Amino acid sequence: MTGKRVIKGSAVVMILIILGKILALIRDSLIAAKFGATYTTDIYNFALGIVYLLTTISYGLTTTFIPLHWERMQKGSKRDRNNFVNNVINISSIFTIILTVLLIVFSKEIIYVFGHGFTSS
Structure with missing residues (x-):
């Protein structure tokens, strides 16, 4: 694989990330409007x-994995x-499975710490 192919591959990843961010902005705008x-x-x-x-975390993994x-x-x-x-x-x-289990087991504590302003209603 040549350096040009790596640059092209990185450019494709960058473009997809930018498109994802644009779609997220559109999604957030539609949710706010609705x-x-x-x-x-x-x-x-x-x-x-x-x-x-x-x-x-996955972006970090991608940027280290490719090189x-x-x-x-x-x-x-x-x-x-x-x-x-x-x-x-x-x-x-393995990391994803462990993290998922931890998030499920400690969901109430996570909500209490990060969502302390939310009520049960």
């Missing part, structure tokens, strides 16, 4: 904040590349 500033939208935005946190994978494509064997990709997928999957 529901206004109510407790329902506050709860929705709170829940979406958790998704944003996980998305930010490391490219380096292995240049210097390593196909088996080395496959082992690297498998390790990343396995570690990411």
Whole structure:
């Protein structure tokens, strides 16, 4: 893989991220226009904040994964590349499962800490 292909691949990822941000802005505008500033939208935005946190973590993983994978494509064997990709997928999957279980188990505590202004109604 040449440097030009890496640049093209990075550009595609960047464009997709920008498009995702634009779509998120449109989504937020439509939700605000439809529901206004109510407790329902506050709860929705709170829940979406958790998704944003996980998305930010995945962006970090993407920006570190691409250069490391490219380096292995240049210097390593196909088996080395496959082992690297498998390790990343396995570690990411285990992390996601553990995080999901923790979020479910401690959901009330998380809401109490981060959503302290919300009431049960």
